[in-house]
Amino acid sequence: xxxxxxxxxxxxxxxxxxxxxxxxxxxxxxxxxxxxxxxxxxxxxxxxxxxxxxxxxxxxxxxxxxxxxxxxxxxxxxxxxxxxxxxxxxxxxxxxxxxxxxxxxxxxxxxxxxxxxxxxxxxxxxxxxxxxxxxxxxxxxxxxxxxxxxxxxxxxxxxxxxxxxxxxxxxxxxxxxxxxxxxxxxxxxxxxxxxxxxxxxxxxxxxxxxxxxxxxxxxxxxxxxxxxxxxxxxxxxxxxxxxxxxxxxxxxxxxxxxxxxxxxxxxxxxx
DNA sequence: ACTGGCTCCTGAGGGC
DNA sequence: TGCCCTCAGGAGCCAG
Numbered sequence: 001x002x003x004x005x006x007x008x009x010x011x012x013x014x015x016x017x018x019x020x021x022x023x024x025x026x027x028x029x030x031x032x033x034x035x036x037x038x039x040x041x042x043x044x045x046x047x048x049x050x051x052x053x054x055x056x057x058x059x060x061x062x063x064x065x066x067x068x069x070x071x072x073x074x075x076x077x078x079x080x081x082x083x084x085x086x087x088x089x090x091x092x093x094x095x096x097x098x099x100x101x102x103x104x105x106x107x108x109x110x111x112x113x114x115x116x117x118x119x120x121x122x123x124x125x126x127x128x129x130x131x132x133x134x135x136x137x138x139x140x141x142x143x144x145x146x147x148x149x150x151x152x153x154x155x156x157x158x159x160x161x162x163x164x165x166x167x168x169x170x171x172x173x174x175x176x177x178x179x180x181x182x183x184x185x186x187x188x189x190x191x192x193x194x195x196x197x198x199x200x201x202x203x204x205x206x207x208x209x210x211x212x213x214x215x216x217x218x219x220x221x222x223x224x225x226x227x228x229x230x231x232x233x234x235x236x237x238x239x240x241x242x243x244x245x246x247x248x249x250x251x252x253x254x255x256x257x258x259x260x261x262x263x264x265x266x267x268x269x270x271x
Numbered sequence: 272a273c274t275g276g277c278t279c280c281t282g283a284g285g286g287c
Numbered sequence: 288t289g290c291c292c293t294c295a296g297g298a299g300c301c302a303g
Contacts (some may be wrong), residue, residue, distance in 0.1 A: 003296055034279070034299085058297075075297055077280080091281085110280045112297060127299090154274070163298070171298055239296095259275075262294085 004135065004168030009056045010064075010079050014104060015053040017081040018062065021098035022049045030093040033108070034074065037094060038117045045069070046095065054122075057131045057167030061122045068122040074112030074159035081106050093104045132165045134146070136212075140166060142198030149189040149197070157249050157263055159189035160204065169204060172239045173211070177203040179238045184270045185263040186256070194206035240263040 002010070023045040031037035038044070041084070044066065051063040061068040084095070084103040094106040094115060106115065118125040133139045148165050151158075160166055161174045169177070178185050180203035183196055194201075214235065237247055242255035246266040256263050 006296080034297095072297080074280095075295065108280095110295090112279065146274065152273080158274095163295095166287095172296060259279085 002075075003076060003170040003172055003211070003216075004058055005173075005208055007060060007073060007168070008055055008212050010073070011053050011055045011060055014079055014081055017030060017102060018050045018098060018104055019052060020049060021100055021102075022047060023096060024099050024261075025097045026098050027095040028093070028247045029088065029095075029096070029109070033093065033111050034072075034114045035116055037115050041069075041115075041117070050098075056123065056128055056162060057134070058170075059122075059128055059131070061118070063122075067119040068125075070114065070116050070118050070122055070125060070127065071106070072114035072127075074108060074110060074114070076110040076112035077106065077108035080107070114189060130164050131167045132163055133167065135168060135208055140201055140205065142194055142196075142201045145197040145201055146192075146194045149192065152189040155186045155187055156183060156189045156192055156200075157185035157258055157261075160200070161261075166204065169208075171261050172236070173204070174247060176207045176237060176262060179265060179270060180207060182270050184267075185265050186258060196249050238265065238266065 024066050024238075025043040026045055027036050028041060033041070045064065048064045048066060051065065054061055054063060058072060060071045062071070071079070076077065081102050082105050084097045084101055086103075088095070089107065091106055091109045091111075093111070095103040097103045099125055114127070116127070122128055123141070133144060145160075145165075149159055152159055156160075157174050159179060160169050160177065161171065175185065177200060181196065181200040183192065183200060238253050242252045243252055245251065246253055246269055249266065249268045251266060251268045253264055254267055256265075
């Protein structure tokens, strides 16, 4: 269930269990993820210690002294730390075993996830080098969104979901942030005022930050190795709530397909 | 440079 | 019960 808050929660959940630990072996049960898992993974990692677990957008990487193992969880991927001897479930594609008897295990039914090796700085890797601004950093504000959106004819929702503009805003939080900011998802990005982009910038930070804070309870689940879907569901105000009354005005939330994605909005509160 | 559409894959859920 | 269809939290890639 990886939107940015879940990826950050995964990072915080696994880091204490793997940082400083030395790799003792690797098992790749199915290398056919989005890109092939490198055949030489075991020889690259074995004997080396994890120096850090970092994140950029929805990408994670384990930093080693000889490079970085870049990870992306796609639509259905998850990571957990489990006893190395625990039998794998279906779709447990990769285990990285460590010197304390635990394994970092990648599970992904749809296999859209990524596990690739970067011999140099992962931020210069082709998959990461053009990623947009971090939504929780100081750089995301109304001025940035306004400037980058001039002349753009895509809808504002597609604009904020474009990873080259803002890193890590997925379908759920794009819908939620636009509701918070009172902006219709299908409005052209280039026709929105600076004042409204200021609201939107704050809304993106607010919704992602709040989701990460609530991800705290999920940390234990990574330790215990269980996925935990739907924790944020109770806080969602528009996502998948079509037909139910808007919490602000009572009019029904609407759904409309935009591109390949479903959009949810209140036609009264959002303009 | 932008834009929209397609693609990878499995599983869940609804209609019949 | 089963079969077929649509949809799902991503994002790289391609043609126009």
